[in-house]
Amino acid sequence: MRLRYVLLALAASALAMAGPASSDTVTLRPSVHMLGEWVDGMVFDGSSIWVAETGQSSLAQLNATYGVARRVKLAGAPRKIDIGRDGAIYALIESDDQTRLWQQLPGSAAGKVIAGLEGVRCGVTLATGDSPFVWVLSGCDDETAVLIRIDPKTGALAKVPLGPGGGGELLVRQGKVWVGIDRLSVVDESTLAVRSSDIQNKLGPQVFFSAFAADVALVYSAIGSDTTKLVVAIDPATLQETARAAVDQTINAIVADAQNVVAVGSEGRIFVLAARTLALQRVVNLPVPEVEPRAAMIRNGELLITDFRVKTENERGALLVLRGWRTAAAPK
Numbered sequence: 662m663r664l665r666y667v668l669l670a671l672a673a674s675a676l677a678m679a680g681p682a683s684s685d686t687v688t689l690r691p692s693v694h695m696l697g698e699w700v701d702g703m704v705f706d707g708s709s710i711w712v713a714e715t716g717q718s719s720l721a722q723l724n725a726t727y728g729v730a731r732r733v734k735l736a737g738a739p740r741k742i743d744i745g746r747d748g749a750i751y752a753l754i755e756s757d758d759q760t761r762l763w764q765q766l767p768g769s770a771a772g773k774v775i776a777g778l779e780g781v782r783c784g785v786t787l788a789t790g791d792s793p794f795v796w797v798l799s800g801c802d803d804e805t806a807v808l809i810r811i812d813p814k815t816g817a818l819a820k821v822p823l824g825p826g827g828g829g830e831l832l833v834r835q836g837k838v839w840v841g842i843d844r845l846s847v848v849d850e851s852t853l854a855v856r857s858s859d860i861q862n863k864l865g866p867q868v869f870f871s872a873f874a875a876d877v878a879l880v881y882s883a884i885g886s887d888t889t890k891l892v893v894a895i896d897p898a899t900l901q902e903t904a905r906a907a908v909d910q911t912i913n914a915i916v917a918d919a920q921n922v923v924a925v926g927s928e929g930r931i932f933v934l935a936a937r938t939l940a941l942q943r944v945v946n947l948p949v950p951e952v953e954p955r956a957a958m959i960r961n962g963e964l965l966i967t968d969f970r971v972k973t974e975n976e977r978g979a980l981l982v983l984r985g986w987r988t989a990a991a992p993k
Contacts, residue, residue: 684941685988690948691981693971694727700967700978702742703956704750706767710958711750712967713739716976720752720765727980733772735763745789745813753778753787753797760785762795762811776816778809790833792850798829798840806842810853821853832873832880837897841870841882847900858900865889874915874922876936879903881922883912892924892932894939906939908932914957914966921987925954925966933986942988949981962987 698716705711709730710723715738724730737754745751748767753760754774760781765772781799788796795813800806806829808821826842833839838848845858861868865886872883880895890911894904910926917923921942922934929952931945953969964983971979 684943686944686946688946688948689983689985691966691983692727693949693968694723694980694982695971695974696721696729696978696980697732698970698976698978700969700980701740701955702752703958703965703967703980704742704744705958705960706744706748706750710960710965710980711742712980713742713752714978715740716978718754718756720750723980727982733765735772736774737761737763739763740785741787743787743789743795745795746791746793747813749813751787751789751795751813753785755785760799762787762797762813764813775813776811776818778818781809786829786831788831788833788838791835792833792838794850796831796833796838798831800826800829800842806840808838808840808848810850819853821848821855823855828869830870830873830882832875834875834880834897839873839880839882841873841884843868843870845870845882845895845900847897856900858895860893860895860900860902863902864891864893872912872915872924874917876917876919876922879937881915881917881939883915883924885911892922892934892939894922894937904937904939906932906934906941913954916957916959916964918959921959923957923959923964923986925957927954928952929954931964931966931983931986933988943986945983945986947981947983952981 697714702713712721720733737756739752742752750765752763760778761774762776764775795811797809806823806826810819829842840846844861847856865888867887874881892906912924914925924932929947933943951972956967958965966981968979
């Protein structure tokens with residue numbers, strides 16, 4: 662009998678150390694709003710949501726019910742788009758082995774190319790954030806990754822070599838540009854000084870960064886390796902990890918607000934985490950076949966996800982709108 666009590670006490674202690682199992686798993690059906698061919702990046706300009714339709718070289722401006730209000734045709738395929746501090750929409754457009762930076766100013770019916778990016782041909786991504794500049798990351802697996810700073814007023818370019826590596830993700834926050842390739846670097850937007858982190862050395866072999874987001878206090882990154890898939894909270898002052906959550910899919914997009922960090926997996930599973938602590942609150946499964954998430958946004962309490970192409974719709978993509986994704990205890 663005594664042994665039984667000892668075993669029960671040990672089991673209770675182990676459960677206490679593991680923490681409360683407060684998360685739940687639900688299946689939620691999103692509303693599906695069909696868009697054009699091969700849907701990728703998504704931004705909000707203060708009044709409208711814009712979505713990149715890569716396969717048909719256009720940007721779709723959406724109305725209040727997520728229908729297409731109009732399309733802007735581009736002379737190349739857009740992928741990543743962002744809104745600048747000046748309120749302009751910026752897009753990287755690619756055609757005939759050329760990459761160019763396109764700008765549409767607020768209130769303008771049409772945009773224009775403002776810079777050519779010679780030699781930028783693979784692993785390209787873009788970010789503006791709260792910076793007066795536009796930032797482009799380019800890197801092929803067999804070449805040096807380069808961060809390019811573009812002045813949208815003059816077209817002047819400055820380049821920062823970051824060492825070997827392909828692909829990568831960008832985040833612009835409070836005068837710093839966060840660059841994740843197979844390592845984390847933070848670049849000062851004015852001086853272009855590079856600060857390196859050793860965070861990747863603690864996360865297993867063959868590390869890669871697949872998404873960034875931030876709130877007022879922390880930066881959140883999706884990080885994968887040969888041995889794990891994680892969402893990690895990083896202190897901007899020290900560039901060190903403050904919290905982590907293990908997930909079972911590579912994360913394609915992260916979005917954060919005051920209550921939650923939402924990580925969207927490459928196969929459509931959604932992980933709802935508590936801001937700051939990254940405690941898992943909910944796992945959301947979507948009854949939509951073969952979802953290919955590319956971007957995410959929280960707007961008016963709804964979670965918006967772009968789906969690159971819908972399985973049954975002949976290369977057309979969609980905007981998935983999800984309601985009721987927070988736990989009951991979380992503020993709406």
